[in-house]
Amino acid sequence: MYRDHSVGVVLPAYNEEGFVGDVIREMPAFVDRIYAVDDCSTDGTWEEMRTAAAADAVDRDDPGPDEDELDYDERLVTDGGGSALTRRASVGEPIGRVLPIRHHENRGAGGAIKTGYLAALRDGRDATVTVDADGQMDLSRMSTLLDPIVDGEAEYAKGNRLLYREYRQDMPRFRFLGNSILTFLTKVASGYWKTMDPQNGYTAISGYALENVGVEDMYEYYGYCNDLLVKLNAKGMRVADVAIPAIYGEETSSISYPTYIRRVSWMLFKNFCWRLGAKYLVLDFHPLAFFYVFGTATTAIAVVCSLWTAYVTVAHGAALFVRASLSLLLLLVGSLFLMFAMLFDMQVNESKEVQIRE
Template identity: 30%
Template sequence: MRGMYRKLETAVVIPCYNEEKMITKTIKKLPKYIDHVIAVNDASTDDTIRVLNKLKKQNDRLIVVDNETNQGVGGALIAGYNYAIEHTKATAIGIVAGDDQFDSSYLEAMLDDFIDQSADYVKASRFFHREAFKTMPKYRQFGNIFISLLTKFSTGYYSITDITNGCGWLRRDIIEKVDFSIVEKRYDYETSMLTALSIVNAKVIDHAVPAHYGDEKSTIKLIPTAWRNLKAVWKGFWRRIYYKYVLYGFHPVALFLFTGMFFLIISLLIAGFLLCVKLFAHQSPTAGSVMLAVLPFVLSVQLVLTALTIDVSNESNNFKK
């Protein structure tokens, strides 16, 4: 092999969409020990494919995959994973953004964690450094904190931070287990990918990496992206609950959660009925009838909180030993 790292064959996947200005810098910064560099051109409308083909002539480890239609960052990464699985023997498959916003010099330390801690996925996190929030634009701070908080419930990885940073190393055999039909292909890829990893009990750890934004301006729109992520988080949460706590073996988490939701619905129906009586029949509800709505609500809150408490305590069980 060209390089190999600690007897481990490696490949790095780089999703590229309109990265003609940044992709050369990104690829040239990659460490020499990486055996395969798989750049996926996601139907770019600029000269990205021409730049990649030119670089390929100068770099024998560079492989160019050209998507005929734009599939989003998730779709590009999945295409890269599939190529790495089918055409290489790489055990560790890395993810690096094509916009030079990730310092690839940290890949080595992350790979050490990947090997030494027997992780299935080592991901970069900018939130371990005190300076991260000082250099990060304010709208990114808000978006990352908000989405990270919600994603903890969606994925079950409560100790993982910086959810939207997907750069890192994935283990080959865990990629082969992931059901990519439940992984979103656009900017909410990271959230849904973590949910899919949780379903197959992947061990995921963070590695501290300073924030680095390069020269490119982000084109992500906060509100549409946040709305997409909210939908992905909601869908991912129920999908994880179903697979982990119902389909693969009924668990008390599912019992408490579903029972709590049942009592919540009962409470809302009774409250709605009492409100209609008040508005249309002009009859004030008695203390007893009010309690009929309050008691199921209190019980539902207790049951849901119990389910979430057990889920949080089970985080270590999500990790494959």
């Protein structure tokens, strides 16, 4: 328990042998349940998870498992296979405070987080933290993430590494550029304009938010955290952006950034359209939705007209001053409508953002 709030930690792992055991053993004492999700790893991640869980149980004087519990994966708990959790994973007997969960097939980072969230929902945790299994997250700072949740300042808290100069300097330029692009796109899509580093997987969410954000429909690729921010905003949830540095060692990233940026950008565009309709037309009404639509349509027409004008000019040598001027005017009008829409969006969501600095 942390300040009278039950705490669960979702620990997704895919081929994290050599790292995941240390993360389990170093988990803060106030964590009540660790949902260790093996995303169908091909190395020794599953065995290391269970061995570390047994060691953690001994250190905490929890009822430890028998030796044969570590040898047989058949000792699984199901509820008839009817729930969303057991349809996607096998849930083992708890080993101390660790609940080992094994995916039937590889589902990706977001899929593993979703499975852990479903388990936390089933258990009714007051707050649920997500921690990567590669050891890059400072577990001693977990209370900093939980404080805004416990204090009632926010329903969701996420780490922000971009406030630390050493992190920005050590990041490869292409990765930094990709992170910056996705940060801006997530601001637009989610409506949380002050939030940075949306790819950070060190997060905490309240039980209330977890119940109302639609976990079963959560995006299962690496952009799950960006997707979750959009859904939180549509529900009017408050988000805390918390300064927390990362810890780097020998671990390597398995993300293909060209694929990652392309897929997540498309997902954010679809989520942005959904948020405008859900938040500003269905759940409530605000004219900024029409500003966005009109500005986007006008800008798109201006770009098409400009390209056509350039083509005709080059192909036929014609001076199309009037058409070029009209294209420029349309582009100006469209840009102004988009800027007004963004300004209105910032004003509407300003009270939904909390920034916590050191």
